Amino acid sequence: MPIKVTTETFKKDVLESEVPVIVDFWAQWCRPCLMLAPVLEEVEKDLAGKVIVAKVNVDEEGYLANQYRISSIPTVLLFENGQLKTQVIGLMRKEDLIKRLGL
Amino acid sequence: MYDAIVIGGGPAGTTAAIYLQRFKKSVLLIMKDAGALGKTKHIDNYYGFEETITGPELLKRGHAQARRLGVEIVNDEVLSIDNSPEYTVKTIKSEYKSKVVLLATGKSQATLKVKGFNDFIGKGISYCAICDGFIYRDKKIGLVGNKEFMLEELEILKNFSKDITIFTDGMDLEADVEEKVVREKILELKGENTVSKVVTKSDEYDIDVLFIAIGSPSASDFALRMGAFLDEKNNVIVDKLFMTNVPGLFAAGDTIGGLLQIVKATSDGAQATVSINRYIKNL
Numbered sequence: 018m019p020i021k022v023t024t025e026t027f028k029k030d031v032l033e034s035e036v037p038v039i040v041d042f043w044a045q046w047c048r049p050c051l052m053l054a055p056v057l058e059e060v061e062k063d064l065a066g067k068v069i070v071a072k073v074n075v076d077e078e079g080y081l082a083n084q085y086r087i088s089s090i091p092t093v094l095l096f097e098n099g100q101l102k103t104q105v106i107g108l109m110r111k112e113d114l115i116k117r118l119g120l
Numbered sequence: 121m122y123d124a125i126v127i128g129g130g131p132a133g134t135t136a137a138i139y140l141q142r143f144k145k146s147v148l149l150i151m152k153d154a155g156a157l158g159k160t161k162h163i164d165n166y167y168g169f170e171e172t173i174t175g176p177e178l179l180k181r182g183h184a185q186a187r188r189l190g191v192e193i194v195n196d197e198v199l200s201i202d203n204s205p206e207y208t209v210k211t212i213k214s215e216y217k218s219k220v221v222l223l224a225t226g227k228s229q230a231t232l233k234v235k236g237f238n239d240f241i242g243k244g245i246s247y248c249a250i251c252d253g254f255i256y257r258d259k260k261i262g263l264v265g266n267k268e269f270m271l272e273e274l275e276i277l278k279n280f281s282k283d284i285t286i287f288t289d290g291m292d293l294e295a296d297v298e299e300k301v302v303r304e305k306i307l308e309l310k311g312e313n314t315v316s317k318v319v320t321k322s323d324e325y326d327i328d329v330l331f332i333a334i335g336s337p338s339a340s341d342f343a344l345r346m347g348a349f350l351d352e353k354n355n356v357i358v359d360k361l362f363m364t365n366v367p368g369l370f371a372a373g374d375t376i377g378g379l380l381q382i383v384k385a386t387s388d389g390a391q392a393t394v395s396i397n398r399y400i401k402n403l
């Protein structure tokens with residue numbers, strides 16, 4: 018199951034994670050975001066152990082959204098060893114997302 | 121409440137409406153204009169027409185045939201589609217409800233073609249006010265558009281900011297707005313990491329975000345807002361049964377890509393109805 022991260026837990030859960038983390042910036046009112054949720058759950062299942070999925074609600078975590086210059090949601094960021102590796106914007110199918118993330 | 125609403129009266133939508141009618145489903149066909157066929161002078165490759173036929177003539181015959189078989193056709197423009205969970209289709213003049221919707225709106229509209237545009241996609245350019253408006257609360261919002269579709273987006277954006285400028289990009293403004301309107305053609309978009317300036321011939325305008333709602337909404341605009349998958353060319357992605365990943369939302373014809381020809385559009389339209397029929401039965 019994807020974990021919920023906040024400004025307080027971002028460092029520990031994402032930046033200091035041993036495994037790469039896919040961070041999904043989303044909001045409740047955004048339909049494409051809601052449709053991306055099951056896609057991300059499948060990605061996590063397919064790549065179990067290799068990657069974890071974290072979710073940032075931009076409505077509640079304005080600081081993080083700002084920090085990572087989120088200008089359009091859904092935006093998905095991939096972090097590896099505390100570094101931002103890739104950014105993918107918009108809803109897409111699982112295969113396309115995995116490819117675009119370079120996983 | 122209709123069983124099905126078909127959006128688009130080209131070969132895909134009209135064929136679908138005819139088939140649905142034959143399946144004894146209540147169907148409403150909504151179309152705003154002649155679509156791609158309106159621009160077609162000679163059709164030489166469509167089955168059964170020994171003499172060449174014009175696009176408008178083929179369209180006229182298709183509609184006459186549909187009406188004869190009992191299809192209800194309205195001339196109107198669809199502005200938005202909601203599914204929660206039954207479908208509500210809002211047009212300029214009215215609102216309709218149905219169990220399923222078939223998108224057959226043809227090829228997606230061209231977007232803004234100016235220098236710098238592609239650099240800022242996802243970096244301050246947005247196609248969806250309801251998705252991204254919130255991020256720009258109290259910021260300087262630019263909105264490109266000229267008709268009711270633009271007004272739809274404007275209504276949403278007004279909830280987030282008072283600083284909104286409409287850019288018609290040289291098109292005629294076919295709507296009343298109280299906001300500041302820039303009518304000149306847009307020449308370029310500028311910015312460091314994200315878009316921050318709209319450049320026209322005689323001026324430059326500071327913005328934090330530019331929303332795009334040019335002309336009328338296409339299938340890709342509806343799909344985006346409903347969370348249906350699109351490919352990189354903005355074609356709506358459907359499965360073998362012509363359904364999108366949104367239950368009850370189907371698509372056919374040029375809007376799903378592939379061979380952009382009448383024969384394929386009519387075939388799509390017919391095939392989609394077989395699965396629509398099955399889908400409605402299982403509801």
Ligand SMILES: Cc1cc2nc3c(=O)[nH]c(=O)nc-3n(C[C@H](O)[C@H](O)[C@H](O)COP(=O)(O)OP(=O)(O)OC[C@H]3O[C@@H](n4cnc5c(N)ncnc54)[C@H](O)[C@@H]3O)c2cc1C
Pocket residue numbers: 127128129130131132133150151152153154155156157159160161162163164165166196197198199224225226227336337338339372373374375379380381382383385
């Ligand atoms: C110049 C030209 C020449 C062509 N020549 C040929 C040819 O010789 N042979 C051939 O097979 N094909 C030809 N084509 C291609 C053919 O016209 C298309 O493949 C075909 O029309 C696609 O059908 P469609 O039903 O998917 O879309 P369209 O025919 O484009 O119909 C789209 C429908 O959706 C409606 N619509 C769109 N948005 C909305 C909205 N928001 N609300 C309500 N209604 C909406 C439009 O009004 C229209 O009724 C040609 C195309 C062009 C442009």
